[in-house]
Amino acid sequence: MSEASSSETSSIATSQTEKLKLAALVGVLGVVYGDIGTSPLYSLQACLGYVTKGGLKTIDVLGLLSLIFWALIVTVTLKYVTFVMRADNNGEGGVLALMALAQRVARTSRTRYVLMLVGIVGAGLFLGDGVITPAISVLSAVEGLGVASPAFNRLVLPIAVAVIVGLFLVQRRGTGAVGKLFGPIMTVWFITIGGFGLYRIVLDPKVLRALVPSYGIHFIVRHEFLAFIALGAVVLAVTGAEALYADMSHFGRRPIRLTWMFFVLPALVLNYFGQGALVIADPKAASNPFYLTMPHALLIPMVILSTIATIIASQSVISGAFTVGSQCVQLGLLPRMEVRHTSLTEEGQIYVPQMNIALAIGVLVLVLGFRSSNALASAYGIAVTGTFLCTNILAALVFHRHFNWSRWKTILIWGAFFTIDAAFFSANILKIVEGGWVPLAIGLSIVVLMTTWRRGRGLLFARWQQDSLPLASFLGRLPQSRIVRVPGIAVFLTGNPEYTPASLLHNLKHNKVLHETVFFVTVRNLDVPIAAPEDRIRCEELASGIYRVGIGYGFMDSPNLPRSLELLREQGLPFNPMQTSYFLGRETVVPAMVPKLGLIRRTIFLFMLRNAISATEFFQIPSDRVVELGVRVAI
Structure with missing residues (x-):
């Protein structure tokens, strides 16, 4: 529940308000913290792998724990929770929302283009994270079976594959019903891992010395290059930090901040330090410190709980990937894709079939190729730290221009964050092989894919504009023409409101008639999450019965052209859905005499163009009211 919604419920009884707040806090746990909440399954284990050769020393365990703790404090608590979450785009978070906000305060078109590239890279790495997270999370959870009994080792891979296949098969059904269970389950998860960690700390309280940053500094000074490499594993503890910002629109800042500071962060720290206390007491436990902190009798129930928690973590990332993909389509960075809404009440619950198939194939390939969570750990860090860097660059500009921070304050704070992110990223770059x-x-x-699609669509638009007739010229000739006006309403989609749609010219050429009421409709993609009512639709009359209409959609909106056009009736215009025909152009792209796209990029663009869903489906236009007219375009 956001801060705004809290104020709206001030008139409700106090007890009911408290219940609503509690429900919001529990909901945050299920949606936001799945990824970072399951990091203890593999993070410390991956870190210890760098210092176990030649015997594990207590000072090294304390050093790694100190680095993990301060990474959680600096990267998650300070950078994301304290600063980045302030930079919302009308309540929306995430790298693309931040990109749109940064472009709004950019002063030159070149800067806006560079910011777009940064946002594209961040979105690409986030989608890469959407492939890796389910693979490493599910594998690490199921690997607990091998701790319970070595005989189960051969079952780890088949069970992980079965869980992942089932996870992607249920996506089409939506997460509404299952989502109600996510919060309570993750609440149990955090209480459980925090409790087991606390038990181990009580047995050896000296492990709490790692809270002092000097242990982390000493580890870096002592190991030098090895410590630098180990940073690539330390960053695994902060995977999922981007989700705090990306999911801000669902709950608001306050519930996310409260749950992190007073519940999630303490539970994670207790578990990491509990694992560390166990490893100090028994260095052999470094092989899988998470599961070995628990009594042997509880291993199988804990494996089941861990698997459910990783499914929730994977579900959160997959849903986030669907959202980012939908935003990319709205921003013109990807071709139109089918977007199904799986909830009648929650706008954000969507299912994108094409992305679901691509993600499923990618996850299965990683699981079968790497076969263990340790092997995948090297692949995980680059996606996460790369997204951190992109967010850092965009946020620095937003805080300098939008929040009017001085140049020196911006350099001091965001420069420090950038240095830390760059160190994490550089450490992971060493793991490319x-x-x-x-x-x-x-x-x-x-x-x-994104840059090719944007370039190809730009060339198509430029060629279409070159071959089109200015709308002013068409309207000027209309009174002298002998064009027959027939009853009915015609809607012509056009990318440029100043030019006559090619579909209209083709209709006149073949049918030689014009409807009594004509709407030239241009869809505008706005750099806001949801279009304001005053920006949704604008209309002006150009001639008798001929209107120019602009319809705006934000990058979180679901385009529905007929529903938007019905708003014209509120303005007193003659729009009747049952008397309306929609005229759309379908481009057939052919190579130009001097191609402006290279062979490879043209092949990619044509493939994407062929696989894009039709405008009829994307804009939710009734198919029995659509007339498509083909046109050949050379690029």
Whole structure:
């Protein structure tokens, strides 16, 4: 529940308000903290792998614990919870929302283009994270079976594959009903891991010395280059920090901040330090410190709880990937994709079939290729730290220009965050050969797709504008023409409101008639999450019965053209859905004499164009009211 909604419920009884607040806090746990909440499954284990050779020393365990603790404090608590969450775009968070906000305060078109590239890279890496998170989370949870009994080791991979296949199969049904269970389950999860950690700390309270940052500094000074490499594993403890910002629109800042400061952070710290206390007492426990902190009799129930928790973490990332994909379509960075709404009440619950298939294939390939969570750890860090860097760059500009921070204050604070993020990213770059190439390949592929689509659509639009007739010229000739006006309403979609739609010219050429009422409709993608009522639709009359209409959609809106056009009736215009025909153009792209797209990029663009869903489906236009007219375009 957001701060705004809290004020709206001030008139409700205090007891009911408290219940609403509690429900919001529990809901935050299920949606926001799944990723970072399951990091203890593999983070410390991956860190200890760098210092176990030659015998594990207490000072090294304390040093790694100190680095993990201060990474949670600086990166999550200070950077994201304290600062980044202030930079919301009309309540929305996430790298694309931040990109739109940064572009709004940019002063030159070149700066806006650079910021767009930063946002595209961040979105690409986030989608890469959406492939890696389910793979490493589910694998690490199921690997607990091997701790219970070595005989179960051969079952780890088949069970992990089965869980992942089931996870992606249920996406089409939506997460509404299951989502109600996410919060309570994650509440139990955090209480459980915090409790087991506290038990181990009580047995060896000296482990709390790691709260002092000097232990982390000493670890870095003592190990030098090895410590630098180990930073690549330390960052695994803060994976999911981006989710705090990305999911801000669902709950508001206050519930996310409260749950982090007073529940999630303490539970995570207790568990990490409990694992550390166990490893100090028994260095052999470094093989899987998370599960070995628990009594043997509780291992199987804990494996089940861990698997459920990782499914929740994976579900959160997958849902986030669907949202980012939908935003990319609205921002013109990806071709139109089918977006199904799985809830009648929650606008944000969506299912994107094409993305679901792509994510499922990617996750299964990683699981079968790497076969263990330790092997995947090297691939995980680059996606996370790359997104951190992109967010850092965009946030620095927003705080300088939008919040009017001085240049020196911006450099001091965001420069410090950038230095830390760059250190984490550089440490992971060293793991490219071990698996770090995976997120880079995924991110680069998505960046190529987005930039190719944007470039190709730009060329199509430029060529269409070159071959089109200015609307003013068409309207000027209309009174002298002998065009027959027939009853009915015609809607022509056009990308540029100053030019006559090609579909209208083709209709006149073949049918030689014009409807009594004509709407030239241009859809505008706004750099806000949800279009304000005054920006939703604007209309002006150009000639008798001919109107120019602009319809605005934010990047979180679900386009529905007929529903938007019905708003015209509120302005006294003659719009009747049952008498309306929609005229759309369908482009057939052919190579130009001097192609402006290289062969590879043109091939990619044509593939994306062929697989984009039709405008009829995307704008939710009744198919029995659509007339499509083809046109050949050379680029």
